[in-house]
Amino acid sequence: xxxxxxxxxxxxxxxxxxxxxxxxxxxxxxxxxxxxxxxxxxxxxxxxxxxxxxxxxxxxxxxxxxxxxxxxxxxxxxxxxxxxxxxxxxxxxxxxxxxxxxxxxxxxxxxxxxxxxxxxxxxxxxxxxxxxxxxxxxxxxxxxxxxxxxxxxxxxxxxxxxxxxxxxxxxxxxxxxxxxxxxxxxxxxxxxxxxxxxxxxxxxxxxxxxxxxxxxxxxxxxxxxxxxxxxxxxxxxxxxxxxxxxxxxxxxxxxxxxxxxxxxxxxxxxxxxxxxxxxxxxxxxxxxxxxxxxxxxxxxxxxxxxxxxxxxxxxxxxxxxxxxxxxxxxxxxxxxxxxxxxxxxxxxxxxxxxxxxxxxxxxxxxxxxxxxxxxxxxxxxxxxxxxxxxxxxxxxxxxxxxxxxxxxxxxxxxxxxxxxxxxxxxxxxxxxxxxxxxxxxxxxxxxxxxxxxxxxxxxxxxxxxxxxxxxxxxxxxxxxxxxxxxxxxxxxxxxxxxxxxxxxxxxxxxxxxxxxxxxxxxxxxxxxxxxxxxxxxxxxxxxxxxxxxxxxxxxxxxxxxxxxxxxxxxxxxxxxxxxxxxxxxxxxxxxxxxxxxxxxxxxxxxxxxxxxxxxxxxxxxxxxxxxxxxxxxxxxxxx
Amino acid sequence: xxxxxxxxxxxxxxxxxxxxxxxxxxxxxxxxxxxxxxxxxxxxxxxxxxxxxxxxxxxxxxxxxxxxxxxxxxxxxxxxxxxxxxxxxxxxxxxxxxxxxxxxxxxxxxxxxxxxxxxxxxxxxxxxxxxxxxxxxxxxxxxxxxxxxxxxxxxxxxxxxxxxxxxxxxxxxxxxxxxxxxxxxxxxxxxxxxxxxxxxxxxxxxxxxxxxxxxxxxxxxxxxxxxxxxxxxxxxxxxxxxxxxxxxxxxxxxxxxxxxxxxxxxxxxxxxxxxxxxxxxxxxxxxxxxxxxxxxxxxxxxxxxxxxxxxxxxxxxxxxxxxxxxxxxxxxxxxxxxxxx
Numbered sequence: 001x002x003x004x005x006x007x008x009x010x011x012x013x014x015x016x017x018x019x020x021x022x023x024x025x026x027x028x029x030x031x032x033x034x035x036x037x038x039x040x041x042x043x044x045x046x047x048x049x050x051x052x053x054x055x056x057x058x059x060x061x062x063x064x065x066x067x068x069x070x071x072x073x074x075x076x077x078x079x080x081x082x083x084x085x086x087x088x089x090x091x092x093x094x095x096x097x098x099x100x101x102x103x104x105x106x107x108x109x110x111x112x113x114x115x116x117x118x119x120x121x122x123x124x125x126x127x128x129x130x131x132x133x134x135x136x137x138x139x140x141x142x143x144x145x146x147x148x149x150x151x152x153x154x155x156x157x158x159x160x161x162x163x164x165x166x167x168x169x170x171x172x173x174x175x176x177x178x179x180x181x182x183x184x185x186x187x188x189x190x191x192x193x194x195x196x197x198x199x200x201x202x203x204x205x206x207x208x209x210x211x212x213x214x215x216x217x218x219x220x221x222x223x224x225x226x227x228x229x230x231x232x233x234x235x236x237x238x239x240x241x242x243x244x245x246x247x248x249x250x251x252x253x254x255x256x257x258x259x260x261x262x263x264x265x266x267x268x269x270x271x272x273x274x275x276x277x278x279x280x281x282x283x284x285x286x287x288x289x290x291x292x293x294x295x296x297x298x299x300x301x302x303x304x305x306x307x308x309x310x311x312x313x314x315x316x317x318x319x320x321x322x323x324x325x326x327x328x329x330x331x332x333x334x335x336x337x338x339x340x341x342x343x344x345x346x347x348x349x350x351x352x353x354x355x356x357x358x359x360x361x362x363x364x365x366x367x368x369x370x371x372x373x374x375x376x377x378x379x380x381x382x383x384x385x386x387x388x389x390x391x392x393x394x395x396x397x398x399x400x401x402x403x404x405x406x407x408x409x410x411x412x413x414x415x416x417x418x419x420x421x422x423x424x425x426x427x428x429x430x431x432x433x434x435x436x437x438x439x440x441x442x443x444x445x446x447x448x449x450x451x452x453x454x455x456x457x458x459x460x461x462x463x464x465x466x467x468x469x470x471x472x473x474x475x476x477x478x479x480x481x482x483x484x485x486x487x488x489x490x491x492x493x494x495x496x497x498x499x500x501x502x503x504x505x506x507x508x509x510x511x512x513x514x515x516x517x518x519x520x521x522x523x524x525x526x527x528x529x530x531x532x533x534x535x536x537x538x539x540x541x542x543x544x545x546x547x548x549x550x551x552x553x554x555x556x557x558x559x560x561x562x563x564x565x566x567x568x569x570x571x572x573x574x575x576x577x578x579x580x581x582x583x584x585x586x587x588x589x590x591x592x593x594x595x596x597x598x599x600x601x602x603x604x605x606x607x608x609x610x611x612x613x614x615x616x617x618x619x620x621x622x623x624x625x626x627x628x629x630x631x632x633x634x635x636x637x638x639x
Numbered sequence: 640x641x642x643x644x645x646x647x648x649x650x651x652x653x654x655x656x657x658x659x660x661x662x663x664x665x666x667x668x669x670x671x672x673x674x675x676x677x678x679x680x681x682x683x684x685x686x687x688x689x690x691x692x693x694x695x696x697x698x699x700x701x702x703x704x705x706x707x708x709x710x711x712x713x714x715x716x717x718x719x720x721x722x723x724x725x726x727x728x729x730x731x732x733x734x735x736x737x738x739x740x741x742x743x744x745x746x747x748x749x750x751x752x753x754x755x756x757x758x759x760x761x762x763x764x765x766x767x768x769x770x771x772x773x774x775x776x777x778x779x780x781x782x783x784x785x786x787x788x789x790x791x792x793x794x795x796x797x798x799x800x801x802x803x804x805x806x807x808x809x810x811x812x813x814x815x816x817x818x819x820x821x822x823x824x825x826x827x828x829x830x831x832x833x834x835x836x837x838x839x840x841x842x843x844x845x846x847x848x849x850x851x852x853x854x855x856x857x858x859x860x861x862x863x864x865x866x867x868x869x870x871x872x873x874x875x876x877x878x879x880x881x882x883x884x885x886x887x888x889x890x891x892x893x894x895x896x897x898x899x900x901x902x903x904x905x906x907x908x909x910x911x912x913x914x915x916x917x918x919x920x921x922x923x924x925x926x927x928x929x930x931x932x933x934x935x936x937x938x939x940x941x942x943x944x945x946x947x948x949x950x951x952x953x954x955x956x957x958x959x960x961x962x963x964x965x966x967x968x969x970x971x972x973x974x975x976x977x978x979x980x
Contacts (some may be wrong), residue, residue, distance in 0.1 A: 014916070015916070018886060018916070019884070019886060020887065021887060022887075023886055023898070024916070025915060026915070041887075041888055041889035042784075042889060043889040044889065224782075225782040228782070228784065228787075232787070232789055298859060298861060298943070299861055299862060299926060299943065300861060300862055300863070301861030301862060301863030301864070302863075341894070341929065343894035343895065343926065343928065343929060344894060344895075346894070346895060346926075347887070347894060347895030347896075350862060350895055351887040351895065355862065355866070355884070355885035355886070355887075355897065356884055356885070358862050358863055358866060359863045359866070360863060360866035360867045360869075360870050361863050361864060361866075361867040362757060362864065362867040362868060362871060363757075363758075363828070363855060363857065363860065363864050363867070363868070365826060365857055365858075366826050366857075367758040367826065367828065368758065368760050368822065368826045368827060368828045368829075369760075370760050371760065371762075374761065374762075375763075376751065376761055376763075380744075380748060383740055383744060384740070386738065387737065387738040387739060387740050388737065388738070389738065390735075390736040390737060390738045391738040392738045392739045392974055392977045392978060393738070393739060393740050393741040393744060393977070394741065394972045394977065395741050395743050395969075395970055396970070396972060397846075397847055397970065398766075398834065398847060399792075399836070399846060399847060410767070410794050410795065410796060411794070411795040412792050412793065412794060412795060412807075413788070413792075413793040413794065413795040414788040414792060414793055414838065415792070416838055416839075416840060416846055420846055423767065423794070423807075433972075434972035437972055437973065438972070438973065438974045441973075441974060441975060442974055444736075445974055446738065447972065447974075452766060452834070454766075454767055456796075459797075459799075461765055461767050461768065461769065461805065462767050464765060464766060464767065
């Protein structure tokens with residue numbers, strides 16, 4: 001409450017902040033203090049400090065009927081110079097927008113007072129010594145990162161602010177060596193030696209120690225993009241870096257440096273304070289945002305008075321003027337990158353008003369037209385059929401290692417690891433892996449997956465082909481194939497099979513499924529394994545299957561059913577055999593039953609749609625079958 | 640005579656014990672207890688014994704008769720059991736091997752159904768995408784962290800001269816501008832459910848995940864409509880007693896932007912160990928940024944819209960009672976897990 005005047009309870013402040021501003025993730029009591037853990041979004045670096053949060057609370061609490069006001073900081077006023085006579089800073093304004101610095105002399109660098117140590121510790125910052133603690137304290141309280149140099153270590157050679165060359169090395173203040181990749185903002189002496197990685201972390205050769213008597217308290221307002229690049233590539237994620245990469249308000253520098261000076265006097269007993277250096281050649285441009293009252297109201301879905309709107313905006317630091325029904329908004333320096341268009345103003349009004357206070361209703365108005373021929377219903381139906389047939393659906397990873405990806409697979413430029421470096425072009429290796437993982441736990445299973453594979457196309461995005469694939473373990477050929485046949489039957493479609501020769505499968509243990517003359521998929525024993533695999537293209541399957549099953553009238557006349565056993569020569573394809581027998585007139589259906597050596601038992605349905613067949617007629621049909629079998633397949637009936 | 644009876648008893652008991660079927664037993668019964676049975680005959684000879692012994696012998700005969708009857712019944716039951724005439728109706732049934740649909744499929748179908756009920760059209764957009772649709776057209780700054788190589792996967796392929804680098808879409812929002820360009824004139828009411836990829840892996844992040852993206856564009860669309868849609872989804876998916884809340888957030892492609900929370904099912908919004916002061920974080924949403932509408936060929940002065948994109952896994956894992964706490968469990972191919980759903 002050093003910064004905020006209010007009677008709100010700590011819990012109420014937390015609730016109000018979460019609903020209308022930065023989210024309070026957790027709160028806990030530490031002695032007399034309450035510690036909030038607050039998530040501030042990246043666009044609101046102005047709120048990433050104690051005072052920033054206090055300003056938010058001061059704007060938000062009144063909407064909950066609680067008075068709140070920011071307490072101003074009492075700061076000593078100071079004059080500014082461009083440089084010192086004994087120390088020169090050469091800046092590149094493209095790298096650092098504003099530099100502020102002050103030399104503080106005759107200091108004691110000792111242990112910080114209890115209040116400072118306690119506050120830093122509860123903010124998750126380790127207390128080191130009073131000089132370093134002041135830099136962290138100012139950053140946490142005010143929101144601008146600050147740094148401190150041992151002035152006697154850097155006085156010769158001045159500051160040259162430049163970009164690093166590739167391969168230049170630094171040793172950080174925590175004694176780690178880094179090689180720079182080039183283009184990083186660095187501060188160097190005239191000799192070229194780097195003496196700081198500004199905005200990210202200090203270096204060992206300029207660090208303060210217990211014996212330090214003179215310090216340069218330094219603020220640099222850097223190019224946020226360069227800061228992020230350097231911080232990420234070196235893996236140095238200091239609090240300063242995470243603030244600087246979001247673009248800290250350069251006008252905050254004044255408050256920060258004055259607050260720092262105050263603390264150097266109070267905590268380190270500084271006797272002599274020089275004039276502050278301020279290099280700020282290019283100031284940011286302030287832009288007014290114009291927004292209509294009706295625009296705000298239509299986006300919120302409610303009506304609001306002009307005074308109500310400005311009452312919500314002003315405590316945030318936004319300067320407002322109504323011109324008729326148009327509101328002119330000038331954001332403060334700490335919000336200029338964040339408030340640029342009318343929608344940004346809508347957000348400020350809406351959140352302070354409270355999203356929880358806005359109405360909730362569904363859209364009226366016309367419904368959009370649904371595009372024809374979408375695949376979703378079919379895809380779900382297909383999965384349900386396979387589930388009904390005992391299949392267990394899996395979702396395997398589409399990012400795989402190179403030897404699982406298939407030929408011509410797309411590689412990632414920045415994979416997380418070599419196990420996930422490629423976009424797969426086949427589901428087979430993933431399903432083998434999934435099937436292998438279950439061997440030992442179950443003796444029989446059928447896994448399936450529907451997922452995209454990614455096939456390279458020249459000068460275009462890859463073709464995302466949706467495949468339906470499955471794998472059987474512990475199933476013999478006929479049971480596995482029977483499941484796939486039942487699947488097609490459920491889809492209400494007929495398939496033809498032909499022998500497939502493909503290196504992926506065991507020789508002579510694979511087939512192609514076709515529908516209406518077009519290949520739709522494969523089925524076979526995977527080479528070198530005992531797994532049976534099948535794969536279909538989902539879109540082709542869908543195109544070939546009619547959405548509506550057609551009714552076939554049920555015959556009024558019963559069929560005569562007979563089991564016949566044939567002795568067939570080796571290498572007879574039973575599928576062709578059945579297809580052929582079925583073409584004999586009045587043979588309605590033929591099914592394979594048991595097989596014993598070369599003797600195959602078939603169940604044959606004799607049926608005439610127009611009348612009941614008598615025994616004499618059945619015998620005639622039977623004769624025709626036997627003749628066909630003998631002539632075409634060289635088979636004979638078994639006695 | 641007492642000895643005769645005792646001998647007879649020993650004899651019949653041995654015979655009963657040796658019997659192997661019900662026919663044998665019936666023969667034994669007739670042999671001893673029948674009209675001309677051995678025991679029956681003995682009874683008839685009762686007058687042969689002295690007066691003093693009569694009472695004693697009478698008791699012995701009766702006892703013997705009862706004993707034989709009892710063990711005959713016992714042996715009969717025993718024989719019935721061994722010959723499977725006994726039936727256990729509580730015996731475990733033979734189960735059919737019905738398979739399972741993956742949790743993700745179940746969640747995706749449920750989400751799709753809820754939104755199609757209120758007029759959303761389900762679409763599918765690319766998983767491998769150009770930078771333009773994933774970032775540029777969505778108003779991401781050139782230097783936005785999501786566009787750098789630490790957060791998004793890039794494909795090792797040549798860039799498109801106009802649409803930029805090829806990447807794995809980190810969100811289903813890549814469908815926003817594509818859908819606007821397809822529809823041309825609002826109303827737009829789309830739900831896009833697809834695989835997304837991000838360069839992170841831990842208990843709550845997996846490089847591959849699924850999102851569902853809702854996009855509504857029409858005249859006069861307000862935050863109230865977004866709230867209405869979110870509330871509708873929450874109630875359908877989690878139950879009528881659950882509530883949603885919006886918190887301020889920041890995304891490049893929406894203005895204003897929100898984080899959506901759902902009330903915790905355990906404490907019902909009061910605050911407990913599981914949740915964040917009574918609320919669970921669900922995902923992001925916001926009013927479509929005018930620049931995004933412009934990229935979609937839609938006039939932002941005439942139309943407005945809202946969008947949301949949430950992780951299917953996350954939304955599903957927050958269903959009370961599911962009990963999956965590690966995202967990586969979801970993508971296991973272990974049948975011991977798959978068969979549970």
